[in-house]
Amino acid sequence: xxKGECFFCGKEIELSDKIFRNDTCPNCKRAxxxxxxxxxxEPSAYNQCRETIAERVVDxxxxxxxxxxxxxxxxxxxxETDQAKKKLEExxxxx
Numbered sequence: 001x002x003k004g005e006c007f008f009c010g011k012e013i014e015l016s017d018k019i020f021r022n023d024t025c026p027n028c029k030r031a032x033x034x035x036x037x038x039x040x041x042e043p044s045a046y047n048q049c050r051e052t053i054a055e056r057v058v059d060x061x062x063x064x065x066x067x068x069x070x071x072x073x074x075x076x077x078x079x080e081t082d083q084a085k086k087k088l089e090e091x092x093x094x095x
Contacts, residue, residue: 004073007036008061019071021063032071035060039072 002015009028023032035041040051047056051068 002071002073004071005075006030006032007034007072007074007076010075013073019069021065031061031063033063033066033069035064035066036076037071038066038068039070040068041072 002013002017002019004013005011006013006025006028008030009025011025011027013025013027013032015023015032019032021033024030025032031037035048035057038049040049041060042048042050047053048060049057049068053066053068057064057066
């Protein structure tokens with residue numbers, strides 16, 4: 001059983017077994033087997049991936065055939081704590 005949140009819509013998803021290349025989020029219909037949905041996705045890393053890869057994936061939001069893919073189950077939406085910290089920093093920022 002695969003559980004987590006869609007990176008794109010943030011909705012809870014639950015799938016049976018494994019995520020395949022053509023699987024999509026039941027809510028927003030975006031690709032689940034994509035770089036931004038993977039636990040190895042890191043925007044600051046080389047090729048935006050923490051895993052060594054044979055080929056570069058150009059569009060990180062589209063489905064791909066990467067064999068290193070592991071569903072991370074986290075959305076891109078910032079959590080409430082991060083939002084509150086950002087607001088406090090902006091409030092006390094020197095002008």
